[in-house]
Amino acid sequence: xxxxxxxxxxxxxxxxxxxxxxxxxxxxxxxxxxxxxxxxxxxxxxxxxxxxxxxxxxxxxxxxxxxxxxxxxxxxxxxxxxxxxxxxxxxxxxxxxxxxxxxxxxxxxxxxxxxxxxxxxxxxxxxxxxxxxxxxxxxxxxxxxxxxxxxxxxxxxxxxxxxxxxxxxxxxxxxxxxxxxxxxxxxxxxxxxxxxxxxxxxxxxxxxxxxxxxxxxxxxxxxxxxxxxxxxxxxxxxxxxxxxxxxxxxxxxxxxxxxxxxxxxxxxxxxxxxxxxxxxxxxxxxxxxxxxxxx
Amino acid sequence: xxxxxxxxxxxxxxxxxxxxxxxxxxxxxxxxxxxxxxxxxxxxxxxxxxxxxxxxxxxxxxxxxxxxxxxxxxxxxxxxxxxxxxxxxxxxxxxxxxxxxxxxxxxxxxxxxxxxxxxxxxxxxxxxxxxxxxxxxxxxxxxxxxxxxxxxxxxx
Numbered sequence: 505x506x507x508x509x510x511x512x513x514x515x516x517x518x519x520x521x522x523x524x525x526x527x528x529x530x531x532x533x534x535x536x537x538x539x540x541x542x543x544x545x546x547x548x549x550x551x552x553x554x555x556x557x558x559x560x561x562x563x564x565x566x567x568x569x570x571x572x573x574x575x576x577x578x579x580x581x582x583x584x585x586x587x588x589x590x591x592x593x594x595x596x597x598x599x600x601x602x603x604x605x606x607x608x609x610x611x612x613x614x615x616x617x618x619x620x621x622x623x624x625x626x627x628x629x630x631x632x633x634x635x636x637x638x639x640x641x642x643x644x645x646x647x648x649x650x651x652x653x654x655x656x657x658x659x660x661x662x663x664x665x666x667x668x669x670x671x672x673x674x675x676x677x678x679x680x681x682x683x684x685x686x687x688x689x690x691x692x693x694x695x696x697x698x699x700x701x702x703x704x705x706x707x708x709x710x711x712x713x714x715x716x717x718x719x720x721x722x723x724x725x726x727x728x729x730x731x732x733x734x735x736x737x738x739x740x741x742x743x744x745x746x747x748x749x750x751x752x753x754x755x756x757x758x759x760x761x762x763x764x765x766x767x768x769x770x771x772x773x774x775x776x777x778x779x780x781x782x783x784x785x786x787x788x789x790x791x792x793x794x795x796x797x798x799x
Numbered sequence: 800x801x802x803x804x805x806x807x808x809x810x811x812x813x814x815x816x817x818x819x820x821x822x823x824x825x826x827x828x829x830x831x832x833x834x835x836x837x838x839x840x841x842x843x844x845x846x847x848x849x850x851x852x853x854x855x856x857x858x859x860x861x862x863x864x865x866x867x868x869x870x871x872x873x874x875x876x877x878x879x880x881x882x883x884x885x886x887x888x889x890x891x892x893x894x895x896x897x898x899x900x901x902x903x904x905x906x907x908x909x910x911x912x913x914x915x916x917x918x919x920x921x922x923x924x925x926x927x928x929x930x931x932x933x934x935x936x937x938x939x940x941x942x943x944x945x946x947x948x949x950x951x952x953x954x955x
Contacts, residue, residue, distance in 0.1 A: 507842070511800050514820035514866055537864070544823070544862045545843055557820070559867060610932020611910065612850055612857045698931055 528671030539617040542625040575681035586614040600635040600688035633730045634706035634722040647672040660729035686710045687789035702769040705781040726761040733757035754783035810878025825849045825860035836876035836905040847933035850906035857913045876905035897946035899937035911947045
C-alpha cells in the first residue's frame with residue numbers, strides 16, 4: 505500500500521485531561537494515536553480518515569503493569585503487548601493472557617502496539633480481548649468530567665465499534681483478583697502462529713471441591729464482537745467437569761455462535777472448531793486444576 | 800497543510816527537516832534523507848522491510864508518523880557499519896550467503912540486532928520467533944537463521 509496518508513491535524517496531549525479535552529472538542533472527528541499499528545493501517549486503507557490525530561504517547565504514567573492493594577491487576581493504556589509478554593506478573597498469574605500475548609503478531613508489532621489499543625480497535629479477531637473478558641476485566645474510561653468503568657464484555661457494539669463516546673479515553677484495564685481454584689486457558693486456530701485467528705477461545709473456571717463454581721467461556725472471530733458462550737457456561741456450572749459435561753458444553757458453544765465465511769475460514773469450519781477449542785480449553789483447565797477428567 | 804521544522808537523529812547525525820503531520824517515517828528516511836535501506840513493501844506491518852530501531856527498539860517505519868519520533872535515536876541499516884568495518888551480523892550474512900535480492904536484508908539484520916541485544920545467545924527457535932516479522936521471498940530462511948546463530952554463538 506504505497507499510499508500517502510491524507511492530511512490531518514496532529515496534536516500531542518501530555519495529560520489524560522488534555523487528551524480528553526482535545527477529543528471532546530473535536531466531537532468524534534479525532535482519533536487516538538498510541539502504538540499506531542491499527543490506526544495508521546486503517547488510515548492508509550482509507551477505512552478511517554480522522555481530521556485530528558491525538559497522540560497520547562507523551563502522557564506519563566500510563567505505561568505500567570501492577571497490582572493494587574486489592575490484588576487487582578492494572579495495565580496502563582500505554583503498556584505495549586511486548587511489555588505484557590515479558591511481565592513476570594502476567595506470566596505467573598494469568599496464563600491465558602500470557603499465552604495470547606506471547607503468540608500474537610511479530611516482535612515489531614508487539615513492541616509498537618499497546619494492549620489497550622488492541623482492545624480499542626475492536627476487531628472481533630482480537631487475541632487479547634477473549635482472555636481478558638474471561639478474566640472479568642473492566643476498562644477504566646476517562647471522559648469530560650467523569651470516569652466510568654465498563655466490563656470488557658460490554659465494551660463492544662460491533663466490528664470496529666465500541667461504547668466510547670467522543671471525548672472518552674480508555675486509561676486502564678483492571679482485572680479482578682484471581683480467587684483460589686481458578687484456572688484459565690487460551691487457544692487459537694490460525695494459519696500460522698502469529699496470524700489472525702480463525703477462531704480463538706478463552707476459558708476461566710473456578711473449581712471448588714471438584715464442582716465448577718464459576719465459568720466464563722469467551723469466543724473470538726465467530727461474531728461481530730467477542731462473545732460469551734452462556735449456554736455452554738450454564739452446562740458446566742455447579743457440575744463436575746467430566747468428559748460428558750465438557751463435550752456437551754463444547755457442542756452447545758458451537759450452536760451459540762454465528763460465524764461468517766471469509767478469506768480465513770468458513771462458517772461451518774469455525775463452528776466445528778469452536779467445539780474443539782472449547783473442549784480442549786476446558787480439558788486444559790481441568791488438567792491444571794488436577795481434577796480427574798474421567799472418560 | 801501545516802508544516803514544521805523538526806529535528807531527527809538518524810544514525811547519530813542530527814537532521815533538520817520540514818515535515819507535515821501525515822509523513823511516515825519511511826517516507827522521511829527515503830524521500831527526505833535519501834536513506835533507502837528501509838523499504839516500504841507491504842505498507843501494512845506484515846513484511847518487516849521497513850524495520851528500523853528507535854531508541855533500540857524494532858519499529859515499523861511505514862506505520863510510524865515521523866512527527867512522533869522527533870529527537871529520538873533512529874538507527875537504520877546505513878548506520879550499522881563503522882566506516883569500512885561491517886557489523887558482525889552484516890559480515891555473517893555475507894559469509895553465509897543469507898541474502899539473494901537483498902530487499903528484506905536491512906530489516907532482517909536490524910531485527911536480528913535487536914534479538915541479539917536482548918538475548919546474545921539465542922536458540923534456533925528464538926531466532927525464528929525473533930525474525931517472524933520479517934519476510935524473505937528468495938532464499939528461504941535457513942541461511943538467515945544460520946547467519947544469526949553464528950553471530951550469537953547459539954549455533955555452535
